[in-house]
Amino acid sequence: MQISKRVSEMIASPLRKFIPYAEIAKKKGIKVYHLNIGQPDLPTPKKILSAVKNFKEKVVPYTHSAGIIELRQAWADYFATVKIHLKPAEILITTGGSEAMLYSLLLMLNPGEEMMVFEPFYSNYKSLAKITGVQLVPVTVKVEENFSLPKNSEIEKKISPKTRAILIVNPNNPTGTVYPKKDLQRIALLAKKHGLWVLADETYREIVFENARPASLINFKTIEKQVILIDSVSKRLSFCGGRIGCLASKNPEVIANCLKLNQSRLASPTIEQKAVIQLLSDPTKYTDGLKREYHKRSEIVYSGLQKIPGAVCRKPQGAFYIIARLPIDDSEKFVRWMLERFSYRQETVMVAPAKDFYATPGKGTDEVRIAYVLNTTELKKAMMILRLGILEYQKQMPKQMKADLCKSFSAVK
Amino acid sequence: MQISKRVSEMIASPLRKFIPYAEIAKKKGIKVYHLNIGQPDLPTPKKILSAVKNFKEKVVPYTHSAGIIELRQAWADYFATVKIHLKPAEILITTGGSEAMLYSLLLMLNPGEEMMVFEPFYSNYKSLAKITGVQLVPVTVKVEENFSLPKNSEIEKKISPKTRAILIVNPNNPTGTVYPKKDLQRIALLAKKHGLWVLADETYREIVFENARPASLINFKTIEKQVILIDSVSKRLSFCGGRIGCLASKNPEVIANCLKLNQSRLASPTIEQKAVIQLLSDPTKYTDGLKREYHKRSEIVYSGLQKIPGAVCRKPQGAFYIIARLPIDDSEKFVRWMLERFSYRQETVMVAPAKDFYATPGKGTDEVRIAYVLNTTELKKAMMILRLGILEYQKQMPKQMKADLCKSFSAVK
Numbered sequence: 001m002q003i004s005k006r007v008s009e010m011i012a013s014p015l016r017k018f019i020p021y022a023e024i025a026k027k028k029g030i031k032v033y034h035l036n037i038g039q040p041d042l043p044t045p046k047k048i049l050s051a052v053k054n055f056k057e058k059v060v061p062y063t064h065s066a067g068i069i070e071l072r073q074a075w076a077d078y079f080a081t082v083k084i085h086l087k088p089a090e091i092l093i094t095t096g097g098s099e100a101m102l103y104s105l106l107l108m109l110n111p112g113e114e115m116m117v118f119e120p121f122y123s124n125y126k127s128l129a130k131i132t133g134v135q136l137v138p139v140t141v142k143v144e145e146n147f148s149l150p151k152n153s154e155i156e157k158k159i160s161p162k163t164r165a166i167l168i169v170n171p172n173n174p175t176g177t178v179y180p181k182k183d184l185q186r187i188a189l190l191a192k193k194h195g196l197w198v199l200a201d202e203t204y205r206e207i208v209f210e211n212a213r214p215a216s217l218i219n220f221k222t223i224e225k226q227v228i229l230i231d232s233v234s235k236r237l238s239f240c241g242g243r244i245g246c247l248a249s250k251n252p253e254v255i256a257n258c259l260k261l262n263q264s265r266l267a268s269p270t271i272e273q274k275a276v277i278q279l280l281s282d283p284t285k286y287t288d289g290l291k292r293e294y295h296k297r298s299e300i301v302y303s304g305l306q307k308i309p310g311a312v313c314r315k316p317q318g319a320f321y322i323i324a325r326l327p328i329d330d331s332e333k334f335v336r337w338m339l340e341r342f343s344y345r346q347e348t349v350m351v352a353p354a355k356d357f358y359a360t361p362g363k364g365t366d367e368v369r370i371a372y373v374l375n376t377t378e379l380k381k382a383m384m385i386l387r388l389g390i391l392e393y394q395k396q397m398p399k400q401m402k403a404d405l406c407k408s409f410s411a412v413k
Numbered sequence: 414m415q416i417s418k419r420v421s422e423m424i425a426s427p428l429r430k431f432i433p434y435a436e437i438a439k440k441k442g443i444k445v446y447h448l449n450i451g452q453p454d455l456p457t458p459k460k461i462l463s464a465v466k467n468f469k470e471k472v473v474p475y476t477h478s479a480g481i482i483e484l485r486q487a488w489a490d491y492f493a494t495v496k497i498h499l500k501p502a503e504i505l506i507t508t509g510g511s512e513a514m515l516y517s518l519l520l521m522l523n524p525g526e527e528m529m530v531f532e533p534f535y536s537n538y539k540s541l542a543k544i545t546g547v548q549l550v551p552v553t554v555k556v557e558e559n560f561s562l563p564k565n566s567e568i569e570k571k572i573s574p575k576t577r578a579i580l581i582v583n584p585n586n587p588t589g590t591v592y593p594k595k596d597l598q599r600i601a602l603l604a605k606k607h608g609l610w611v612l613a614d615e616t617y618r619e620i621v622f623e624n625a626r627p628a629s630l631i632n633f634k635t636i637e638k639q640v641i642l643i644d645s646v647s648k649r650l651s652f653c654g655g656r657i658g659c660l661a662s663k664n665p666e667v668i669a670n671c672l673k674l675n676q677s678r679l680a681s682p683t684i685e686q687k688a689v690i691q692l693l694s695d696p697t698k699y700t701d702g703l704k705r706e707y708h709k710r711s712e713i714v715y716s717g718l719q720k721i722p723g724a725v726c727r728k729p730q731g732a733f734y735i736i737a738r739l740p741i742d743d744s745e746k747f748v749r750w751m752l753e754r755f756s757y758r759q760e761t762v763m764v765a766p767a768k769d770f771y772a773t774p775g776k777g778t779d780e781v782r783i784a785y786v787l788n789t790t791e792l793k794k795a796m797m798i799l800r801l802g803i804l805e806y807q808k809q810m811p812k813q814m815k816a817d818l819c820k821s822f823s824a825v826k
Contacts, residue, residue, distance in 0.1 A: 001610060001639055003670045004523045013676035016478065043471040052684060053466045058456040060654035065429065095508055095656070098678040106544060110417045111524055127677035131519060133546070197414060226414055241473040241683030243508070243656075257416045263426035264540035265511040269682045270654030271465060 010130045014123050014356030018332075021339035022350050030343045033382035035370045036335075036352040038173065038320065042238040042293065045286050051275035060270050065262040067093020067246070068273045075231070075246055077281035082205065084216050084229075086248050092258050095268045097203045097232030097245035098124065103261045104228045104247065105132040107254060108165045108197040115165040115199070116158055118149065120323055120357035120364060122173045122201075137163065138359035143325055143367075146314050147175040149183045152190050165197035166190070170214050171204040174357050174369040175323050176298070176316030178208055181215040188220040198223060203232040203245070206287040208318035209295040218250065225251040233276055235320070236287060242272040294320045297372040297379055304383025305370075308390055322370050323354055326390060329397055331355065331368045334390075342389045349386045423543045427536050427769030431745075434752035435763050443756045446795035448783045449748075449765040451586065451733065455651040455706065458699050464688035473683050478675040480506020480659070481686045488644070488659055490694040495618065497629050497642075499661050505671050508681045510616045510645030510658035511537065516674045517641045517660065518545040520667060521578045521610040528578040528612070529571055531562065533736055533770035533777060535586045535614075550576065551772035556738055556780075559727050560588040562596045565603050578610035579603070583627050584617040587770050587782040588736050589711070589729030591621055594628040601633040611636060616645040616658070619700040621731035622708040631663065638664040646689050648733075649700060655685040707733045710785040710792055717796025718783075721803055735783050736767055739803060742810055744768065744781045747803075755802045762799045 015037045022032045066072065072088035079086050094100040101124070109115060111133030117125060119138040129136045137158050141147045149155070168187060171178045191198045200217035208214060218227045232245035249255055279286065298316045305311045310327030328334045331353035338348050354367035372379055428450045435445045479485065485501035492499050507513040514537070522528060524546030530538060532551040542549045550571050554560045562568070581600060584591045604611045613630035621627060631640045645658035662668055692699065711729045718724045723740030741747045744766035751761050767780035785792055 001608070001664065001666070003520055003666055004526075006523060007520050007670045007674065010670075010673040010677070012673055013478070016676060039474050041472065044473045049468070049471075049473075052468060055462070055465060058462075059454065060457045060462075060652055061452050062653045065426070095682075096678060102678070107416055107420050110419060111546060113417075124677055124679075127673065131674070131677060133524060195414070239473055240475045241680065243680070243682045251414065253414070253416055257420045257423075260423040260425055260540065261420065261544070263429060264423070264537055264544060265509060265515070266537075267654065267656070269508075269656045269685060271684065272682060 006130055006133065010127050011356060015352050018335050018339065018350065021336055025339045025343075025348060029346060031347040032339070033347065033349045033374060033378060033385065035372065035374070035382060036350045038235065038371045038373065039240060040235060040238045040320070040373050041375065042290060044238050045279055047279045048237065048239055048242070048275050051278060052271055055271050055274065062267040063270050063273055065267055066259055067268060068277070071273050071277050071280070074277045074281040078283065079248070081282065081284070082216070084218055086218075086250070090250055090255060091246050091248045092255060092262055093268050093273060094245045094247050094262070095265070096243040097201070097230050097234060100230040100232070100245045100247040101125065101201065102128050102131065103258055104199050104230065105129065105134050106261060107257055108199065108228065109134045112162065114160060114163045115167055116155070116163060117167045117359065119359055120174050120354055120367070121167070122169060123356045125167065126356070126359065135162070136359050140358075140360060140363065141175070143312055143314055143323060147172070147177045147323075149179065149186070152186050155190060159194055163194065163196060165199055167199045167201065168217060169201040171208055171318030173204060173319050174321045174354070176314075176319050176321050178212045178214050178317040184215050184217055185220070188217065188223045191223050191226055196226065198227045199230070200227050201230045203230060204235060204319040205231070206236045206283070207291060207294050207320060209291070209298060209316070212317050214318065218248070228254060233280060236290070237276065237279060237283060238290070239272075239276065242276065243269055244272050244276055294372065296376055298322070300376055300379045301370055301372045301383060304380070304387065308387045320372050322372070323357070323367055324370065325367050328366055328390065328393060330365055334393055335368070337393055338389050342392055344385045344388050347381070347385055349382045349389065351386070419543055419546060423540050424769065426540075428765050431748050431752065431763065434749055438752045438756075438761060442759060444760045445752070446760065446762045446787060446791060446798065448785065448787065448795060449763045451648065451784045451786065452653060453648060453651045453733070453786050454788065455703060457651050458692055460692045461650065461652055461655070461688050464691060465684060468684050468687065475680040476683050476686055478680055479672055480681060481690070484686050484690050484693070487690045487694040491696065492661070494695065494697070495629070497631060499631075499663070503663055503668060504659050504661045505668060505675055506681050506686060507658045507660055507675070508678070509656040510614070510643050510647060513643040513645070513658050513660040514538065514614065515541050515544065516671050517612050517643065518542065518547050519674060520670055521612065521641065522547045525575065526577045527573060527575045528580055529568070529576060530580045530772065532772055533587050533767055533780070533782075534580070535582060536769045538580065539769070539772065548575070549772050553771075553773060553776065554588070556725055556727060556736060560585070560590045560736075562592065562599070565599050568603060572607055576607065576609060578612055580612045580614065581630060582614040584621055584731030586617060586732050587734045587767070589727075589732050589734050591625045591627050591730040597628050597630055598633070601630065601636045604636050604639055609639065611640045612643070613640050614643045616643060617648060617732040618644070619649045619696070620704060620707050620733060622704070622711060622729070625730050627731065631661070641667060646693060649703070650689065650692060650696060651703070652685075652689065655689065656682055657685050657689055707785065709789055711735070713789055713792045714783055714785045714796060717793070717800065721800045733785050735785070736770070736780055737783060738780045741779055741803060741806060743778055747806055748781070750806055751802050755805055757798045757801050760794070760798055762795045762802060764799070
């Protein structure tokens with residue numbers, strides 16, 4: 001029996017494929033600091049947990065496929081607090097942000113059509129592209145250039161007759177970049193000029209540092225009917241396991257068509273939809289603390305990386321990720337080595353190799369993504385262990401390779 | 414901006430598209446008995462609701478993409494009670510049965526390939542086929558023939574070089590049929606002979622009457638690696654809003670590849686996964702009562718239909734649906750008319766037009782699906798009102814049409 005081409009060509013989650021090595025390490029009694037996956041350690045707000053416990057109905061029924069109307073209203077209220085003006089009818093509840101991503105790809109593109117992405121990018125988009133038959137066309141952004149978006153003339157070189165959409169994740173996973181408004185303005189011009197859909201994945205909107213306020217692409221009037229906005233409470237309210245997200249659009253065609261997709265899976269989980277209503281509409285009390293905490297952590301990771309000779313990274317502006325180039329030959333080998341061979345006082349660190357955050361083969365080989373989802377004490381330790389691990393790892397790298405690496409890194413710095 | 418062809422070609426849910434008319438009726442003060450949708454009215458088991466309330470963790474994290482291992486074990490334990498022997502590693506938790514259906518289509522077929530379905534069939538498969546680019550090839554089964562599967566030689570006429578899979582929903586939604594073992598044996602032979610995947614949607618397994626025990630296709634040794642089994646607790650445990658289902662297979666390739674699909678949406682809801690573990694592994698105390706209740710209801714609906722001159726239907730053997738041919742010209746018109754024009758003592762009934770349960774254009778025009786999801790008292794009233802409605806509706810049908818209908822129905826009986 002033959003598995004379909006589309007699924008067999010999918011790659012296993014890069015964030016999860018090294019987990020078996022971590023499990024082996026743990027069996028040997030080694031503590032593993034997990035910096036590999038975006039699972040926040042911060043407690044889910046009590047308001048949500050008590051709403052779950054207070055679920056009063058006798059039957060847990062399907063909700064409306066579009067989501068509970070009170071939740072759609074609450075989301076509209078929340079959006080208004082960040083100056084995004086959407087009606088409840090312009091918002092559909094999805095089962096996590098992931099479902100909103102899948103539906104966006106299905107809505108915007110036919111199989112074989114192209115979506116532009118800035119690499120490195122959130123690797124699940126690769127899987128979703130395989131599922132939907134969409135071609136991803138990568139435009140590389142570089143750590144040395146602060147992961148800034150290239151000039152429009154550069155981006156335009158990648159536009160073909162098959163290009164239908166462009167993806168902007170802001171604040172960015174995995175780079176931690178918050179795009180300045182003028183860059184988004186350029187994207188809007190480009191989208192208008194070429195008639196492209198804009199997929200605005202803004203799930204990390206609330207996690208920004210030093211008063212950064214990410215602009216929303218849906219607020220650019222000239223393209224407002226072209227934008228599909230994705231949001232989620234997973235990270236912002238530390239409620240990943242709740243699976244509550246949304247897809248929003250000012251284009252009634254998008255909503256009417258997306259509703260058919262929503263109907264095909266009947267409904268999102270009822271209890272969680274109800275549970276987030278109250279907090280969602282005015283989350284600042286919770287998110288202010290969240291922001292401060294992640295900011296502190298970002299500084300620990302950033303300064304930890306600065307202490308590693310040859311490491312290259314940029315100060316994160318938002319989300320809870322950083323991409324770092326490390327003085328190593330191959331980050332997949334390194335991640336495995338850290339789990340199989342290295343420990344410091346019975347402790348080691350797991351980060352995510354960055355290769356799979358790129359669509360261009362060969363890119364990102366010496367880069368890793370760090371998710372700072374540990375408390376500051378543990379994070380400090382983890383960064384120290386990472387540094388010691390790299391120094392130890394380098395000792396067993398072939399001599400010539402080390403010399404080459406040193407050269408290339410000093411050229412960068 | 415152009416919405417993709419695949420999504421624009423999807424039809425809006427036939428089960429939901431007449432809801433606006435029901436809402437207008439309600440605004441006029443008319444009570445609507447909903448027999449149109451499979452949302453059980455039976456209370457969710459207290460064991461599940463208290464497990465929800467007892468959720469103790471401080472963070473609601475992503476679970477493993479494959480599902481919580483204890484839940485996979487519980488599902489294996491449940492399967493063993495119905496003589497299906499599967500290891501936890503052969504079971505992946507999905508966000509409702511719907512997600513398992515979507516993943517099955519993605520796994521088994523490439524775009525443009527064909528899956529055979531016996532029509533009338535659960536209409537969501539149409540949407541899922543559009544999403545995945547799969548062609549559905551319908552083989553019609555008829556109420557006059559007790560919705561029995563045609564001879565293999567008849568079925569084989571529809572097999573083309575592009576055929577990859579065959580769908581068997583057992584117990585059947587929407588017909589209420591439970592297939593005899595010898596018919597499933599025939600399907601197994603056919604699948605073996607032509608190397609077809611078999612999608613065995615057995616979500617209604619526990620809802621069967623008069624000691625019917627539906628055989629599972631996964632128990633036919635000769636095709637066990639070809640079968641993908643879909644299950645769900647939505648109907649069996651009246652937990653539709655929990656969104657917990659599973660996909661099972663004895664083919665390790667299916668599981669390994671499906672896991673990549675699971676990873677693309679990270680995880681199913683955490684709280685509900687935990688909440689169903691305890692009851693799932695031994696649900697008979699709950700399901701025995703459920704079975705009795707639906708059996709009673711099936712008899713009310715069946716005898717109610719018998720009292721309608723010209724109505725044709727078969728006694729349901731399982732699930733909680735019945736397909737009935739009614740002495741009317743067009744069931745879509747009729748459903749709308751019942752909501753807009755008819756009421757008896759300020760009450761009316763909503764059923765689902767059957768047209769959209771067929772893939773062949775023109776089929777099912779005079780048929781409806783009734784979901785018996787009301788208590789016996791209400792159901793008796795609803796069936797009486799349906800009968801009165803039909804009699805009244807017939808009065809405004811053109812004379813010739815009525816004469817033709819009478820002729821065709823007396824030929825059937």
